[in-house]
Amino acid sequence: MTDHSPEVDPHSGVETTGHEWDGIKELNNPLPRWWRFIFWGSVVFSIVYWVLMPAWPALPGMQGNTRGVWEHSDRGNVAVAVAEARAERSALGSQLMARDVGEILKDHELSQLALSLGESAFGDNCATCHGSGGRGAKGYPRLADDVWLWGGSLGDIEFTIRHGIRSGAEQARTTDMPAFGRDGFLQPDQISDLVEYVTSRSGGAADPAAVVRAEPVFQKECSSCHGVDARGDRTKGAPNLTDADWLYGGDRASIRRTIFGPRGGVMPAWQERFDDATIRALAVYVHSLGGGE
Numbered sequence: 340m341t342d343h344s345p346e347v348d349p350h351s352g353v354e355t356t357g358h359e360w361d362g363i364k365e366l367n368n369p370l371p372r373w374w375r376f377i378f379w380g381s382v383v384f385s386i387v388y389w390v391l392m393p394a395w396p397a398l399p400g401m402q403g404n405t406r407g408v409w410e411h412s413d414r415g416n417v418a419v420a421v422a423e424a425r426a427e428r429s430a431l432g433s434q435l436m437a438r439d440v441g442e443i444l445k446d447h448e449l450s451q452l453a454l455s456l457g458e459s460a461f462g463d464n465c466a467t468c469h470g471s472g473g474r475g476a477k478g479y480p481r482l483a484d485d486v487w488l489w490g491g492s493l494g495d496i497e498f499t500i501r502h503g504i505r506s507g508a509e510q511a512r513t514t515d516m517p518a519f520g521r522d523g524f525l526q527p528d529q530i531s532d533l534v535e536y537v538t539s540r541s542g543g544a545a546d547p548a549a550v551v552r553a554e555p556v557f558q559k560e561c562s563s564c565h566g567v568d569a570r571g572d573r574t575k576g577a578p579n580l581t582d583a584d585w586l587y588g589g590d591r592a593s594i595r596r597t598i599f600g601p602r603g604g605v606m607p608a609w610q611e612r613f614d615d616a617t618i619r620a621l622a623v624y625v626h627s628l629g630g631g632e
């Protein structure tokens with residue numbers, strides 16, 4: 340028979356639990372006060388929480404979960420915030436759409452709003468190609484200067500952003516420079532002459548005899564887009580070839596490659612991606628970068 344009366348540890352005077360391992364006996368000390376305090380505190384807290392906040396999954400036959408007395412809902416909060424932002428945005432949008440750029444830029448508050456909205460949309464969507472602040476990269480025009488392929492008025496910029504360039508959109512700006520070399524419209528020596536011609540028109544040192552030979556070829560093949568004086572044509576997005584500002588590079592190899600087969604840079608259409616206010620804000624932002632007309 341085992342003795343069930345509690346055994347008392349002779350050293351500490353505390354009862355043991357009766358558990359023993361290899362002669363070591365467990366003392367039956369009471370739980371510390373702080374531990375019990377936290378334990379009961381948590382129990383009380385969770386009961387109060389269940390009552391106030393959504394907490395329990397629904398019982399069978401009920402929808403969702405228990406709602407809690409406070410009816411708190413993250414989803415509801417987000418919906419309210421989104422509705423507020425939409426309302427603010429559409430108020431800003433109608434103000435932006437109602438005024439021309441001069442008026443927008445004169446209205447300090449409105450222009451600050453447009454610029455900050457435009458700047459953040461630009462950073463998220465345009466800077467990958469055009470560089471931060473629109474500084475440009477090879478094949479991606481610098482937007483922070485007054486050299487424009489298609490035009491630098493607010494209306495021109497907005498149109499470009501809406502419909503894109505060679506984007507496939509219905510109203511996209513599109514002109515395709517022919518592939519003079521690849522498609523055999525010009526012979527290699529004619530292309531070499533044209534490389535000298537373009538180099539000389541942009542202010543570089545070039546072979547004079549080649550420039551003379553190239554002049555009639557340029558007038559026949561190139562002037563319809565780049566202009567008889569090679570200063571470009573914005574209605575066709577054909578760059579000015581005399582300004583030494585290059586989209587694809589002004590060294591001989593780059594010029595030769597452009598004439599051989601066109602680059603056909605693609606700028607996406609943003610009309611479907613953004614609301615009117617964002618597009619107008621982007622146009623105001625790009626216009627403000629330094630080259631707006």
Ligand code: HEC
Nearest residue numbers: 464465468478480487488489490496499504604605606621
């Ligand atoms: C995938 C790369 C890419 C992205 C992204 C992009 N662009 Fe472009 N963008 C281009 C290219 C390439 C051109 C020049 C096309 C050409 O050869 O005419 C261009 C041209 C433009 C032009 C015309 C410049 C001129 O000189 O007439 C404007 C304005 C412009 N982009 C604004 C924007 C804005 C604003 C955004 C963001 C909403 C944007 N781009 C996003 C590639 C891009």
Ligand code: HEC
Nearest residue numbers: 515516560561564576577578585586587588597602603604
């Ligand atoms: C149908 C119109 C058209 C014709 C014709 C045309 N071009 Fe172009 N050219 C363009 C366009 C548009 C671009 C813009 C680049 C692109 O495709 O993204 C361009 C770009 C260039 C560039 C690059 C400029 C830069 O800044 O890097 C050079 C150089 C050039 N053309 C030379 C010529 C020469 C030389 C001829 C005649 C043999 C010619 N082009 C005929 C439309 C034309």
